[in-house]
Each structure stands twice: as structure tokens, then as C-alpha cells.
Amino acid sequence: MFAESELLPISALQHLLFCERQCALIHIERQWVENRFTAEGAILHRAAHSGRSERRKGTRTVRSLPVRSLELGLFGIADVVSFDKTGGVRPVEYKRGKPKRNDCDRVQLCAQALCLEEMLGVSIERADLFYGKTRRRFIVELDAGIRDKTRQAAVQLHALIRSGKSPPAELAPKCKHCSLRPVCMPELAARSTSVRACLDRSLASLTDDERR
Numbered sequence: 767m768f769a770e771s772e773l774l775p776i777s778a779l780q781h782l783l784f785c786e787r788q789c790a791l792i793h794i795e796r797q798w799v800e801n802r803f804t805a806e807g808a809i810l811h812r813a814a815h816s817g818r819s820e821r822r823k824g825t826r827t828v829r830s831l832p833v834r835s836l837e838l839g840l841f842g843i844a845d846v847v848s849f850d851k852t853g854g855v856r857p858v859e860y861k862r863g864k865p866k867r868n869d870c871d872r873v874q875l876c877a878q879a880l881c882l883e884e885m886l887g888v889s890i891e892r893a894d895l896f897y898g899k900t901r902r903r904f905i906v907e908l909d910a911g912i913r914d915k916t917r918q919a920a921v922q923l924h925a926l927i928r929s930g931k932s933p934p935a936e937l938a939p940k941c942k943h944c945s946l947r948p949v950c951m952p953e954l955a956a957r958s959t960s961v962r963a964c965l966d967r968s969l970a971s972l973t974d975d976e977r978r
Contacts, residue, residue, distance in 0.1 A: 768839035774927060776833075776842030776877045779919045782926065783870045788946055789923070790932035797949045824851035833881035838920040844878045855882055858894040858903065865904055869915060871895055872906050876916040879908055 774793070781789035791797040820827050826849045834841035846858040859875045872895070879890040894903045906912070935955035941947055 767836045770834075770836075772924075773834055773836075773839055773841040774920075774923055776840050776874055776881070778923055779840075779877055779916070780870045780874045782919060782923050783868060783873055785938075785940065785944070786926065787933045787935055787950060788944060790926060791946050791949060793927060794930060794932055797946060825849065833878055833885060835877075835881040835884045837884060838877065838880060838917065839924055840877055840881060840920055842878065842881070844882070847882065853888065855886060855888050855890050856893055857882060857890070858896055860896045860898070862898045864897050864899045865895070869912065872912055873916045873919050875906055876908055876912050877920070880913070880916060 778789055778793050781792055828847045828849070829845065831844045831847045832841070833844050844857045845860045848854075848856045848858070850856075857875060857878045859871065859878065861871055865871075875893050875895055879893050882888065883890055891908055893906050893908060895906055896903045935950050935952040937952035937955060941950070941952050944950070
């Protein structure tokens, strides 16, 4: 069990699974840069949080609900949580863009569900992701696989933050849309790697006498 002072933000899980260095730059080095994508995400979340809690046809909808798990060491804000008259609980996370191929968003949503399960003593089988580009909800089955991945990500996140160190930069296609690219500077790391590789090849081609 974690103490309240040791809790880390659920949003960091998404950063971690997208890029460990990005996660460290944000949550260890406290770096942040806005771009079009982060601004669009912020606008969508403000819209999700701006509505009032309401009750309709036996279902109560709560917005901006604080959640936390002492077991996972996480805290955050659930965009929307629905409570039906049978006792069912269903979180909804709002995202800009469209569904991703990786599990970043699903892990973040699952973490919210695990927090709610711990806080309320309930079992949550499904949750929803709403994407701004498609304007649709996508059902996420909270099966054993995504739960295990979420727990493992929480362990990895705490280990990274405890280390206090940012991993080295690596240039990858995903860097293209990262707002922290000007801070991270993966191009420099790529050039450094190329120069190092060139020197290694040159040294390997030398004879023993030439090395001396």
C-alpha cells in the first residue's frame, strides 16, 4: 500500500506507455510544451468537465470525479462516471483524435476503473473511451489482460519516478507529433548514434598496428 503522499497521476501512465522519456521529462524534470494536439485535448477535457452532474432514467452521471488507489499508488480525475440504479459503475474518458493502436488510452481508463473498484467496493467490467475526431464512444472490456498491463505500468511508473533519471532520447516516428520534441531533441541523439556507429566501423576496419 502507498501513502497518500506517494500517489502519482494516472495520466502519467499514458505518457509512460507512449514514451518513457516523455514521461520522465514531464513528471521528473517538470517540462511541458503546448502544441495543437495538447491544446485540442485540453479543450475536449474542459468540455467534458464543464457539464453538471445529472440524473436521467435511473442513471446518475458525475463529472470530474476525483479517484485514487492506495494499492496502485495512483490518483486522478475521471472525466465522467455513470452510476446506474442496479449499482453498476462505468467511467468514460475523453480523448482527442481517434482510437490508437497501442494500449495507452485503455490503460489510463482501466486505472480509473481500478481506483473506483477500490474506493467503492464494486466490480467494473466495462468502460468507455470517447474520441473527439470520431465523436463516438468505444467500449473497453476490462479483462485480465488489460488489468495486468495497467498494474505492471503502475509498478514501472513508480520505479521510473524513484530513479529520478530521464532515459536517453531515441528518434522514432512517434516523435513527429510530440509536443516535447524541442526539449527532448531526439535528432541530436540520432546524429550522435550515427557518428558513434561510423567511428566504431572505422576502428573495426583498422589493423592492430594502425590502432596502435
